[in-house]
Structure formats: C-alpha cells, structure tokens
Amino acid sequence: MSNNIYLKKGLDLPINGTASQNTKKVIVPDVVAVKPTDFRNLVPKLLVREGDKVLAGTPVLADKMSQNILFTSPVSGTVAEVVRGEKRKLLEVRIKADAKQEYVDFGVKKVNEMTAEQIKESLLAAGLWPAITQRPYGIIADPESKPKAIFVSAFSTAPLAASPEYALRDDMEHIQTAINALTKLTDGGVHFSLNSENYSGTPFHKIENVIQHTFTGKHPAGNVGIQIHHISPIRKGETVWTVSLLMLAAIGKLFNTGKYDLRRKIAVTGPKALNPAYVEGLPGISMKDIKEFYETADNLRFISGDVLTGTNIGAEGFLGFFDNQVTILEEGNKYELLGWAKPCRPALFSASRTYFSWLTPKKKYDMDTNLHGGPRAFVVNDTYGKVLPMDLYPVYLLKACLANDIDKMEKFGIYEVLEEDLALCEYVCPSKIYIQQIITDGIALMLKEMC
Amino acid sequence: MNGLRNFVDKIKPTFEKGGKLGFLHSTFDAFETFLFVPNTVTRRGAHVRDCVDLKRVMIMVVLSLVPAMLFGIWNVGYQHKLAFGLTDWGFWNIVLYGLVKVLPLYIVSYLVGLGIEFVSAQIQGHEVNEGYLVSGMLIPLIVPVDVPLWMLAIAVAFAVIIGKEVFGGTGMNIWNPALLTRAFLFFSYPSKMSGETVWTGGVERFVNEGVAFQAGNGLVDGFSGATPLADPTLANLEPRLWDMIIGTIPGSVGETSVIAILLGAFLLLWTGVASWKIMVSSVLGGLAIGYLGYAVGATDLPGYYQLVMGGFLFGTVFMATDPVTSAQTECGKWIYGFLVGALAVTVRIWNPGYPEGMMLAILLMNTFAPLIDHYVIEGSIKRRAKKVKIA
Numbered sequence: 001m002s003n004n005i006y007l008k009k010g011l012d013l014p015i016n017g018t019a020s021q022n023t024k025k026v027i028v029p030d031v032v033a034v035k036p037t038d039f040r041n042l043v044p045k046l047l048v049r050e051g052d053k054v055l056a057g058t059p060v061l062a063d064k065m066s067q068n069i070l071f072t073s074p075v076s077g078t079v080a081e082v083v084r085g086e087k088r089k090l091l092e093v094r095i096k097a098d099a100k101q102e103y104v105d106f107g108v109k110k111v112n113e114m115t116a117e118q119i120k121e122s123l124l125a126a127g128l129w130p131a132i133t134q135r136p137y138g139i140i141a142d143p144e145s146k147p148k149a150i151f152v153s154a155f156s157t158a159p160l161a162a163s164p165e166y167a168l169r170d171d172m173e174h175i176q177t178a179i180n181a182l183t184k185l186t187d188g189g190v191h192f193s194l195n196s197e198n199y200s201g202t203p204f205h206k207i208e209n210v211i212q213h214t215f216t217g218k219h220p221a222g223n224v225g226i227q228i229h230h231i232s233p234i235r236k237g238e239t240v241w242t243v244s245l246l247m248l249a250a251i252g253k254l255f256n257t258g259k260y261d262l263r264r265k266i267a268v269t270g271p272k273a274l275n276p277a278y279v280e281g282l283p284g285i286s287m288k289d290i291k292e293f294y295e296t297a298d299n300l301r302f303i304s305g306d307v308l309t310g311t312n313i314g315a316e317g318f319l320g321f322f323d324n325q326v327t328i329l330e331e332g333n334k335y336e337l338l339g340w341a342k343p344c345r346p347a348l349f350s351a352s353r354t355y356f357s358w359l360t361p362k363k364k365y366d367m368d369t370n371l372h373g374g375p376r377a378f379v380v381n382d383t384y385g386k387v388l389p390m391d392l393y394p395v396y397l398l399k400a401c402l403a404n405d406i407d408k409m410e411k412f413g414i415y416e417v418l419e420e421d422l423a424l425c426e427y428v429c430p431s432k433i434y435i436q437q438i439i440t441d442g443i444a445l446m447l448k449e450m451c
Numbered sequence: 452m453n454g455l456r457n458f459v460d461k462i463k464p465t466f467e468k469g470g471k472l473g474f475l476h477s478t479f480d481a482f483e484t485f486l487f488v489p490n491t492v493t494r495r496g497a498h499v500r501d502c503v504d505l506k507r508v509m510i511m512v513v514l515s516l517v518p519a520m521l522f523g524i525w526n527v528g529y530q531h532k533l534a535f536g537l538t539d540w541g542f543w544n545i546v547l548y549g550l551v552k553v554l555p556l557y558i559v560s561y562l563v564g565l566g567i568e569f570v571s572a573q574i575q576g577h578e579v580n581e582g583y584l585v586s587g588m589l590i591p592l593i594v595p596v597d598v599p600l601w602m603l604a605i606a607v608a609f610a611v612i613i614g615k616e617v618f619g620g621t622g623m624n625i626w627n628p629a630l631l632t633r634a635f636l637f638f639s640y641p642s643k644m645s646g647e648t649v650w651t652g653g654v655e656r657f658v659n660e661g662v663a664f665q666a667g668n669g670l671v672d673g674f675s676g677a678t679p680l681a682d683p684t685l686a687n688l689e690p691r692l693w694d695m696i697i698g699t700i701p702g703s704v705g706e707t708s709v710i711a712i713l714l715g716a717f718l719l720l721w722t723g724v725a726s727w728k729i730m731v732s733s734v735l736g737g738l739a740i741g742y743l744g745y746a747v748g749a750t751d752l753p754g755y756y757q758l759v760m761g762g763f764l765f766g767t768v769f770m771a772t773d774p775v776t777s778a779q780t781e782c783g784k785w786i787y788g789f790l791v792g793a794l795a796v797t798v799r800i801w802n803p804g805y806p807e808g809m810m811l812a813i814l815l816m817n818t819f820a821p822l823i824d825h826y827v828i829e830g831s832i833k834r835r836a837k838k839v840k841i842a
Contacts, residue, residue: 015499233835307498329499331492335456339488340506348502353722354511355502369492373504374484374578377622380508381779382726391835393828395779411832419496426497430505431622436496 004196005230007217007389011351011424013159015307016364017276017327019267021166024277024292028099029075032284033083033092033318034060036071039130041139041447044071044090052079057104057126057260060093069140072127074262074282076102092318095284103259111177111255116184123251126260130321131247132182135228135240136415137443147241149188149232152179154204154245155195155215157222158306160276162267162324164245165202167278172203174252175245179209181255182243193227204245217389225421229390234415246324266319268293270307270327271366272300283321287313294328301369303327308423309436332370340373348372351387351428376431384425392416394425398435401442406449409442418443459483477572481579509581511724515715516588516769522711523704524549527596530651530701536671552652553704556591559600563607564590571616582621582628582775583611589629589769592705593762593810594636595649597656602643606635626817627776633810645806647677650701678702680761680799680806685751688760695759706765709758716768725772728781729788733767734758736792744800757796766809767792776817783820783827791816 036044043064048054054073063069077097085091106126111119120143123129132141141147156164168175183190192210199205199214213231215221224242234240243251246264253261265278266285273293281289287302294300297315304313304320307327311320319326339345344356349365357363384394392413400408419436426435465472466479483489485506493500528545531537531552537544564587572579590607610631615624637644648654654676657669678701679688694700698708706712719725741754758764771777771791778787791812798808805811 013499301492301498303498309496310498312498327498333490333492335490336488337455338486339502340504341510345502350501350503352501352503352508354507354724367499369498370488370500371491371493372488372500372502373506374489374491376505376578376580377620379505379582379622379775380724381774382781385781391831393780393831396828412828423497427499428501428503430501430503430508432500432504434494434496 004214004216005227007215007221007226007230009386009389010157010218010221011387011428012157012218013307013367013427014349014361014364015159015271015367017270017273018160019162019269019273019276019278021163022277023265023280024268024275025279027279027281027285027289029097029282029285030289031080031094031096031286032075032077032282033094033286034071034073034284035092035318035320036061036090037092038321039140040137040443046082046090046093048079048093050079050082053077054079054095055102055104057106059127060095061090063140066143068124068143069129070124070127071130072104072260074260074284076100103261106254106258106260108258109255111181114181114184119181119184122254126254128247128251128254128260131243131251133242135225135242135418136234137447138418139447141241142239145239147186147188148234148238150182150186150190150241150243151193151224151228151231152190152210152243152245152248153193153222153224153227154202154207155193155198155222157195157217157219158325159219159308160267160269160325160327161222161306162265162278164204165198167265167267167324168245168249169203171249171252172207174250174256175204175248176207176209177252177255178243178248178250179207181251182241182248183209186241188232188240191227191231193224193231195222220387220421220424221389223421225416225418226389229416236410236415238415244322247322264324266323267325268328269325270303270329271368272328272330273326281319283323284318287315287317287319287326290326299331299333301329301331303329307367308427309420330366330368332368332372334370336370352383352430371432373430373432375433378431378433380430383428383430384422387424387428388422390416390421394422394435397442398433398438401438401445404445406446409446414439414442414446456487459486474573477577477579478569481569481572484578505581508724509584511718511722512585512769513588515718515724516585516592516705518711518714519592519705519708519765520553520588522698522708523592524553526698526707527552527652527704529699531653534651534654534670534674534676535657548652552596553591555600556594556596556598556603556704557587559603560590560607561587563604564611567608567611567616568620571612571620575620577620580621582615586610586628586632589705590632593629593633593703593765593770595644596652596704597649597654598636598640598643602636602640603632606632606639609635622775624775625821626814627770627773630770630810630814630817634814637810647675647681650678650703651676676701678761678806683750683752683756683760683799683806685753685756688752688756692756692759703762703765706762709764712764712768719768719772725768726774726777726784726788728784729772729777729791730767732785732788733771733792736789736794737763737767737796738792739789740793740796740800744796749800757799761799761807762809763792763795766795766813770809770813771816776820778820778823778827780824780827780831782831783823786823786827787816787820790819 044061045064055076059070061071075097080096081094083092134141193213196214196216303310397412528548532540610628614631696709738754741757794812795808
C-alpha cells in the first residue's frame with residue numbers, strides 16, 4: 001500500500017441505473033454472434049459455412065495475417081447466417097444454439113508444469129488468444145513476441161460498470177490459474193492494479209504471483225492504460241499486453257476445466273433499464289434475450305459496454321466479446337428551447353461550473369444521447385487536462401492525429417493511449433469534438449505506416 | 452413553445468440544401484441552434500455528453516462583461532456631464548447620453564462582425580461559430596467613445612477577416628480579434644485614438660465644430676479630459692486613486708472601473724471559463740515591473756497604481772485570458788501571463804511614445820504563445836523520457 005498512486009484528475013459520471021447485485025436470470029442462448037469487429041485491425045478469415053455444426057470451442061474465424069489465431073464459437077449449435085456489410089466486410093457469424101450445450105474438450109491442464117509455448121498453444125487452439133490485447137494500439141497480441149510486462153486492472157471506474165467482486169466472485173480460482181499461466185509469457189511479471197479504497201475489502205488482493213499496485217482516484221483510474229502510464233510508460237518499440245479480469249476468468253477455466261467457457265455475469269444498466277440487475281449469459285447474446293429490462297425498444301440505444309466507450313449495437317444487436325455490461329439509454333433526439341441560455345438545467349449534468357450541477361454532487365442523472373450542442377474547433381484548452389490523469393498534452397496529440405503527422409503523434413504519446421483513456425475528454429468537450437474517432441483514425445494510420 | 456418549434460420545422464426545408472433559400476443554410480442553422488439546442492445525437496465515441504457547449508461558455512464571458520458595459524454607459528454620460536458642467540443632469544440623463552453614444556458602437560460592432568461571420572460560415576459551409584459574440588461585446592468597450600462609426604466598421608471588418616476568418620475561424624486565430632480591431636484603429640487613425648479630447652463623449656466634436664449634444668456653457672474651466680496615463684505621476688494620481696478604482700475617469704468605454712471588471716473576473720473564475728493562472732501571473736508581472744520602475748526611479752508611482760490605470764486590468768481579465776490566443780499549456784500560461792503584465796508596464800514606464808502598453812503587450816504575447824507552448828512541451832517530454840529511463 002505504500003506505493004499507492006494517487007490520481008487527482010478524473011470524473012465519475014453521475015448516471016442513473018446501477019445494476020443491483022442479484023442475478024435476475026440465466027439466459028439460455030438462442031442465436032449468438034461472433035463479431036470480428038470486436039477486434040481492432042483484424043482481417044478475418046471465415047472457417048465455417050452456413051449450416052455447419054459447431055461445438056463450443058470450434059473455430060469459426062481465423063486471423064488472415066497470422067492464421068494460428070482462432071476465434072471459436074461460444075455455443076454449440078448450427079451456423080445460421082454470415083452477415084456482411086459494405087464491400088462484403090464480415091460483420092457477424094450468427095450461430096443458432098442447441099438446447100444442450102456441448103464443449104470441445106481441450107483437456108484439463110496443470111499450468112505450473114507447462115512451458116510458455118504450451119500455454120500459448122492452448123490459448124491459440126481454444127480461441128482465447130484474442131483475449132490478450134497488445135499495446136500500443138490495442139490490437140490482438142502477437143503470439144511470436146514477448147511483452148515487456150502484462151497488466152491487469154482489478155477494478156473498474158467506468159460508468160455503471162459491473163462490479164468485479166460480484167460478477168467474478170465464483171471465478172477467483174480460475175483467475176489465479178490464468179495469472180500463473182500468463183506470468184510465464186513475460187519476464188516483466190503480471191502487474192495487478194487494485195483500488196486503494198476497497199483494497200482489503202476485495203478478494204482480489206489475495207491473488208498471488210503478481211506485482212501489486214494500488215490506485216486512488218476517479219474514472220479513468222481503473223483504465224489499464226492510465227495504470228500503465230503511471231507504472232511503466234510504453235516507449236517506442238516496446239509492447240505490453242493487457243488482459244481484463246473477465247478474460248482471465250475464461251483463460252483460467254480453460255486450463256482448469258478443459259472447456260472454452262465464456263459464461264459471465266452481465267450487468268444490465270442504464271437510466272432506461274427497468275430494475276437494472278445482472279444476468280448470466282455469453283458474449284454474443286442478443287439484446288432480445290434481455291427484453292425484461294425494457295418495455296419497448298423504440299427510441300432506446302443499446303450499448304455493449306459503458307456509456308463512454310461502448311458500442312451502439314441496436315435493439316437487435318449482440319454483446320461484444322470483451323463486454324460484461326449492457327447500457328440502455330434514451331436517444332436524445334429532441335429539441336430543447338433555449339437550453340444553453342437557461343440559468344440552470346437541473347435535469348442535466350455538467351462537469352463545468354457554467355451550470356450548477358456541481359452544487360449537488362450526490363445527484364444522479366438520467367442521461368440521454370443528445371450531443372447538447374454543435375461541433376466546433378478546439379477553443380477551450382484546459383477542459384481535457386482536468387479529466388485526464390496522464391502526463392500528456394491531449395489537444396496536441398489530437399491535432400497531430402488530425403494532421404496525420406506521425407512524428408508528432410509519437411512524441412505526444414500515441415503509444416500510450418487508446419480511445420477509452422480519452423473518452424472522458426470527449427464527454428466534457430464543449431466543442432463536441434469526436435475525440436475517440438480521432439484517436440481511432442490516428443491509431444489506424446500508425447498501424448498502416450509502421451507495419 | 453411547441454408552436455415555435457412547429458413553425459421552425461415548417462420553414463426548415465426551405466433552408467435545407469436544395470431548398471429555395473438553401474444558400475442561407477448556415478444562417479438559418481445559427482438562428483435555429485440559438486433558439487433550440489439541436490436534436491443531434493452522438494454518433495460515435497462517448498454516447499453521453501456534458502451539457503456544456505461553446506454557446507454556454509461564450510455567454511458566460513458576455514455576462515461577465517455586463518458590469519463593465521453598464522458602468523461604461525453610465526460613465527460616458529457622467530464624463531460628458533463633468534466636461535460641460537451640466538449640473539442639472541440626473542442619473543437618467545447620464546444613462547441616456549451614455550446609451551446614445553455606446554449603443555451605436557454595439558450595433559456597428561455586431562452588424563459588421565456577425566455579418567462577416569455569417570457570410571464566411573455560409574461560404575465554408577460551417578455552422579456559425581459563437582466566438583464573435585464575445586469579440587463583439589468587447590470591441591465597443593476598448594475604444595474611445597467618440598470613435599467614428601465608419602472607422603469602427605472598417606476596423607472590425609479587418610479584424611474579423613484578416614485576423615480570424617483567413618485562419619479558419621474561431622479557434623484557429625493567432626491574435627485576439629477584439630484587440631486587433633483596436634490595434635487597427637490605433638495605427639490607422641492615431642488622432643482618434645489618443646490625445647486628450649477623444650476620451651470624453653462629445654468633446655472632440657465640440658472642439659472642432661463648436662456643437663455638442665448638450666453643451667451647456669461650453670467646456671468647464673480646467674477641463675483636461677486626459678486619462679491618468681497622460682501624466683502618470685504620484686502628484687497627479689494620488690488624489691484620483693479612488694476615482695480610478697471606481698472608474699469615474701475618462702478612458703475607453705469599459706476599461707475604467709476596477710470594481711466592474713473585478714465583478715466580471717469573479718464570474719469568469721467562479722465558472723472556470725477563464726484561466727486564473729493567466730490573471731494572477733499577469734498581475735504579478737505588472738506589479739513586478741511596476742515596483743522595479745519605482746525602485747530605480749523611472750516612475751514615482753508605486754507598482755499597484757499600474758494595475759488600476761488604463762486598460763491593464765481589463766486586458767488581464769478579458770483579453771489575455773482568451774483561450775484560443777493565449778498559451779495552451781498550464782505552465783505556459785504562467786509565463787505568458789507574467790510577460791503580458793510585465794511588458795505592458797515596461798512600455799508604460801520606459802517608452803515615452805506609448806502611454807499605454809496593454810494592447811501591444813497582449814498582441815505580442817499572442818504571437819509568442821505558441822513558442823512558449825512549444826518549449827514547455829519539449830521540456831516536459833524530455834523530463835519524462837529521463838524519468839522513464841531511470842525507472
């Protein structure tokens with residue numbers, strides 16, 4: 001605890017709809033989707049055809065660039081539909097689940113007796129390799145490389161995020177197994193960051209074989225990118241890997257049970273979710289499977305993930321591979337008379353002091369998706385710094401991205417950030433700039449130019 | 452309320468692309484978004500957004516200028532009353548005269564400035580930016596009240612076109628547009644921008660043409676009309692210190708009252724719209740050089756006089772803190788602000804050619820702000836690289 005890292009900057013979004021800690025139902029999957037779009041820069045190769053029978057753990061997709069990286073089906077069933085978008089881009093492989101689930105048996109393994117190569121092979125074969133994210137750029141880890149270190153954030157500060165203590169309370173042993181496995185893949189150890197505020201209250205502090213760090217602060221203190229920045233910043237030429245707790249649980253289950261088992265507790269949250277609570281399900285489940293959380297899908301936005309960084313998947317959409325949260329919001333497609341000129345707008349939250357919401361710090365808000373303004377150039381220059389606990393100059397980084405200036409992007413820290421780290425900057429921006437998109441484009445340029 | 456919305460919805464198609472008045476799209480959009488926060492929803496990235504937008508930020512600055520503007524209007528009339536010895540003038544006469552003099556400045560400033568903004572937004576197909584709401588509010592406050600309206604119009608046009616639109620509009624400009632207006636007037640029409648007769652409403656015309664709005668018995672004996680900067684000595688200014696703080700002295704319309712400006716500063720700092728670092732460091736810079744001059748005998752005014760004279764405080768609070776043209780880095784703001792204050796007072800004390808230095812100090816530091824930022828960032832990157840190497 002002595003080396004606690006205290007982050008002064010940040011913002012906890014006061015949004016309504018925290019999931020209460022009970023599991024409302026166990027979803028029996030009907031149609032689930034495997035979505036290559038969950039992974040940055042992935043060029044997928046389809047391995048199945050419509051009508052093929054698959055088991056949970058059967059490869060469905062491979063990475064065209066390194067074909068030993070597989071993506072496997074989370075359920076046993078029949079491939080129902082391959083959904084393609086513009087230019088025949090592969091969007092989803094939909095699988096109709098069988099009533100009885102059967103798993104491919106990858107064999108129970110003793111991690112402590114395995115070599116790094118064997119661990120990699122098991123993860124690759126079972127389709128769990130994509131669970132490991134590589135930074136810079138947030139891409140699927142390169143199995144040929146050895147990262148400087150592996151980082152895990154053991155708490156989440158994102159708005160309405162699932163509580164890891166509740167969602168993963170039965171998976172402690174699996175997480176420990178996964179940590180033991182992953183430590184063999186790096187010389188730098190597994191860095192495990194905890195929240196100082198519930199350090200002794202969380203079972204995660206008992207996880208062994210890790211290098212512990214503690215953080216104090218508001219969102220985005222729980223983002224692994226912020227933690228890396230403070231523990232050991234990524235320099236040019238270095239790579240680190242990050243894994244979420246959720247994925248650790250899945251990796252641990254693979255070794256302990258021999259199954260590709262992605263079942264997870266999913267928090268259904270948001271101001272428009274009726275009685276927000278947890279459900280048990282899989283990645284790829286349809287929003288139709290949680291229809292008891294809303295009356296009608298009209299004018300609602302379904303987000304796989306949290307409100308800052310999640311993906312708008314629509315009422316017919318499917319939960320993402322990395323997500324254990326669904327947020328339901330109202331679309332804010334309505335006009336507000338003289339909104340900006342009113343002395344106060346009590347129903348809306350502002351992190352700035354130009355409104356009065358800072359006087360009621362405990363209040364929570366039914367946020368919707370309205371932009372609350374029109375896009376402008378960068379004008380106010382100190383708003384981002386107040387919510388970004390990184391030693392970076394966000395406006396300069398963003399301008400470098402806009403100018404496609406690779407040298408400057410490097411200099412201003414493109415290696416250290418992902419969209420999620422700057423999501424709060426986007427939230428508070430009075431110029432309504434699409435900051436995450438700028439970073440996405442910047443990273444895409446880096447990937448194109450550097451590889 | 453709904454009626455208004457329905458009306459707007461009804462006429463909207465006329466202004467859309469392909470509509471009869473499609474070429475006025477930006478203009479329509481500006482008025483529509485002025486009335487209604489648009490129904491746009493987030494498309495990518497963060498799904499929820501803070502309810503603050505640039506309109507709100509700008510309106511805060513405009514509000515913070517209101518005390519200075521109101522006092523300025525009153526003071527224009529009050530100075531006229533003093534100059535012509537109009538002892539029978541009450542409060543409303545004074546305010547009426549002030550309005551007659553100041554309102555046309557506002558009308559010209561906004562008509563010309565916003566007109567150009569609308570046209571260029573139209574040409575570029577952008578939304579109209581709110582930036583000029585603030586510039587237009589500032590400009591009448593930093594010119595002498597008697598400035599001819601056609602001059603003001605030309606100066607505003609110059610500042611908005613050359614100072615802002617050619618760079619790409621609000622957010623891209625290098626110099627503060629309001630100060631550029633003033634600088635244009637200052638260098639193009641110096642006779643209207645300095646001397647002793649321009650600062651009091653009606654005096655110039657009276658001197659030249661022998662007529663005034665209400666001349667009474669002509670100028671009172673002993674009328675000087677000079678601002679404190681004309682003769683910055685202790686003997687002259689010590690008795691006028693409280694006048695300078697309250698603001699009952701000749702000068703540009705909005706710059707005279709320390710109290711009114713501080714009210715504005717309070718709002719800006721309270722809402723966090725303007726940087727306190729720039730304000731504090733500019734005051735520190737002004738005091739430092741002010742006392743240095745006092746110590747070496749270049750002036751017999753103690754440093755704090757520099758703060759209450761002329762446009763120092765107005766510039767510090769409203770112009771130096773312009774987020775677009777000031778330094779962008781937090782450390783840079785300290786340097787930038789300090790140099791603004793220090794340079795302004797340096798010009799006052801050591802340059803006999805210019806009694807006031809605030810405008811030029813800010814414009815000069817606007818020019819150098821990117822350089823300051825450059826070195827601040829370079830330094831920070833180097834420091835971090837070193838730290839990482841050690842770790």
